[in-house]
Amino acid sequence: MKEFELINRYFTGRGVTRRDVDVGIGDDCALVNVPDNCQLAITTDTLVEGVHFFADIPPRALGHRALAVNLSDLAAMGAEPTWVSLGLTLPKIDPEWLEEFTEGMHEIAEYFNVQIIGGDTTQGPLTITICAKGTVPKGKALTRSGANVGDWIYVTGNLGDAALAIESRKNNWPLSESDAASALKKFHYPSPRVAAGQALRGIASSAIDISDGLLADLSHILRRSDVTAQIHADKVPMSDALRHSIPQDQALKLALAYGDDYELLYTVSQDNKLIMESKLHQYGVEPICIGQIQPGNDDIELLYDNQPWLLPESGFEHFS
Ligand SMILES: [Mg+2]
Missing domain, CATH: 3.90.650.10 (PurM-like C-terminal domain)
Known part of the structure; x- marks a missing residue:
């Protein structure tokens, strides 16, 4: 299966369709609209087989978990998750595995109204890199630096x-x-x-x-x-x-x-x-x-x- 076939089959047209996405998967870049008076919160996490998960993890769980850990970082900043892009490195194309993996990812994406807006696939040791974006009203993000004595x-x-x-x-x-x-x-x-x-x-x-x-x-x-x-x-x-x-x-x-x-x-x-x-x-x-x-x-x-x-x-x- 060629890369574009893979993307078409498992990613294009799937998941939620947010109205703030002008261009999603399928062009050189995605185009999204950040609401006025909001800041963009951006985080990236990589999961590597054998380092972050056992090789026999169910692919559905892996798809869920890979997105969940990124959404957790957005949650920690008080951001509303909106868009994600996905870098997927696969040892081989296994349609059954991919079906389950993408299902796990789409389930949690739909639950949180997050749209997959792009990504990249390559061949190599199983690695999932996700960049998740969210929005937060200007100046209202939670950070690590505000704890005060007595809190x-x-x-x-x-x-x-x-x-x-x-x-x-x-x-x-x-x-x-x-x-x-x-x-x-x-x-x-x-x-x-x-x-x-x-x-x-x-x-x-x-x-x-x-x-x-x-x-x-x-x-x-x-x-x-x-x-x-x-x-x-x-x-x-x-x-x-x-x-x-x-x-x-x-x-x-x-x-x-x-x-x-x-x-x-x-x-x-x-x-x-x-x-x-x-x-x-x-x-x-x-x-x-x-x-x-x-x-x-x-x-x-x-x-x-x-x-x-x-x-x-x-x-x-x-x-x-
Ligand atoms: Mg964190």
């Missing part, structure tokens, strides 16, 4: 399930079938917090999405905001699957230090706390307060039951 630190949902999926497979942990399935679903089909991100505009003082692990991503906010933080490890939300599958200190380590969760981590002032909680409730999100911003630039202070607590050192290494 509360929140997350939008359970952490550590994707980690459980990966580590249980690597280490042959004996998970029950339903726990294994629910963890794998979180890894394969992450739900980017797009609505929550937009709801936090003008309310949160800083935000980031959790891709590299709660502590690592929080440290990005702390560095950019020139502050530090106190985190209550016992407040970090974890699924039942994670809680009863492995010892508690290992579960906490996965939740705090692993990543691939794609929940939002953000800070909010005491004054905005109530409005934030009620706004997120409107979107079905239960925000969980896990700590507070502190002055200084020491390391993050970890507590458990209000006592100093250290992350267990033994255990796993990140999937790479």
Whole structure:
């Protein structure tokens, strides 16, 4: 199959048709219209087989996940996702694989009203690069640099399930079938917090999405905001699957230090706390307060039951 046949068969005329796209797939460039008084938010993420996903990942999950991780970055800035372009490197043309892969991608694109406006295909080791674009009212984007001393630190949902999926497979942990399935679903089909991100505009003082692990991503906010933080490890939300599958200190380590969760981590002032909680409730999100911003630039202070607590050192290494 030639490249243009491939594009025609799997991409042209598929997905949503946004009215702000004048020219989509099929010309040298796409042409889109950014609304007045909005800024364009742009992010790129690459997924490489064997580095970011196992070779036997279902292609539908891969299509979903590749787009989801990019939409998560837009969510973290409070942007509304609009358009994406796709760089696809394939070892060979496998119509069945492509059908499933593009289906997974189109499903999430349609759900979030995002249009695939272009891309490129080449032959080589399986690699997916997506550039996602979104719009945000001028000056209203959430950034990593606005956290203030006294702000509360929140997350939008359970952490550590994707980690459980990966580590249980690597280490042959004996998970029950339903726990294994629910963890794998979180890894394969992450739900980017797009609505929550937009709801936090003008309310949160800083935000980031959790891709590299709660502590690592929080440290990005702390560095950019020139502050530090106190985190209550016992407040970090974890699924039942994670809680009863492995010892508690290992579960906490996965939740705090692993990543691939794609929940939002953000800070909010005491004054905005109530409005934030009620706004997120409107979107079905239960925000969980896990700590507070502190002055200084020491390391993050970890507590458990209000006592100093250290992350267990033994255990796993990140999937790479
Ligand atoms: Mg990010």
